[in-house]
Amino acid sequence: MTQELLSFDHELMQWFNAPHLHTLALDQFFYAVSKIFIWLPTFALLLYTITKTKKRESILIIIGIVLVFLITDRITSGLMKPVFARPRPSHDPAIMDMLAYAFNYRGGAYGFPSSHAGNSFAIATFLTMLFRNRTLGITIFSWAVICSYSRMYLGVHFPSDIFVGATLGTLFGWFSFWFYSKVLKSKFPKLACDDEFSPSQIKALCYCLAAQIFTIASVSVILKQM
Numbered sequence: 001m002t003q004e005l006l007s008f009d010h011e012l013m014q015w016f017n018a019p020h021l022h023t024l025a026l027d028q029f030f031y032a033v034s035k036i037f038i039w040l041p042t043f044a045l046l047l048y049t050i051t052k053t054k055k056r057e058s059i060l061i062i063i064g065i066v067l068v069f070l071i072t073d074r075i076t077s078g079l080m081k082p083v084f085a086r087p088r089p090s091h092d093p094a095i096m097d098m099l100a101y102a103f104n105y106r107g108g109a110y111g112f113p114s115s116h117a118g119n120s121f122a123i124a125t126f127l128t129m130l131f132r133n134r135t136l137g138i139t140i141f142s143w144a145v146i147c148s149y150s151r152m153y154l155g156v157h158f159p160s161d162i163f164v165g166a167t168l169g170t171l172f173g174w175f176s177f178w179f180y181s182k183v184l185k186s187k188f189p190k191l192a193c194d195d196e197f198s199p200s201q202i203k204a205l206c207y208c209l210a211a212q213i214f215t216i217a218s219v220s221v222i223l224k225q226m
Contacts, residue, residue: 125173
């Protein structure tokens with residue numbers, strides 16, 4: 001059964017990696033979206049929106065967001081990767097020569113589970129629960145899916161790495177929001193704020209994230225033609 005699951009994982013990996021579809025533009029796009037610092041404009045607007053609306057309560061929210069990344073990254077990268085020690089597809093002799101890569105990027109030695117998938121789904125879960133807006137939730141989870149898929153396109157994570165990372169991230173995002181909303185807010189009631197996020201603020205966040213994705217895609221195409 002284990003061997004059958006591994007074989008299926010390898011087959012899915014080749015399908016998602018899609019070596020025959022790799023182009024310079026796609027390589028640049030997925031390599032870029034895989035980098036956390038490229039999303040700083042959206043993160044900056046997010047922090048501004050939270051601090052402006054929630055005022056002193058934003059301190060508790062930021063603690064929750066920091067907790068999201070600390071728990072997810074430490075458990076996936078700091079604990080599970082060295083414990084399971086499963087090679088990334090880019091380092092697995094059984095499949096590494098069947099895949100395509102971008103700019104010879106191969107990642108570190110171990111890849112189970114994916115911390116990229118974990119972190120992106122964790123923050124998507126936390127923010128969706130915080131803003132309680134369907135459109136923003138769809139937008140943020142779409143971003144999480146793109147970030148997660150980029151790791152398979154780049155050849156550095158198996159589908160099972162992504163699935164487990166995303167599942168854990170969703171759970172950790174839920175736990176961090178529960179800790180913020182039930183524990184921190186009850187412990188520091190004077191910091192609580194009843195003000196709600198306005199529709200215009202939510203639209204601005206959606207547009208900002210969508211604009212960043214579009215900009216990265218456009219720049220990738222332009223660079224290809226240079």
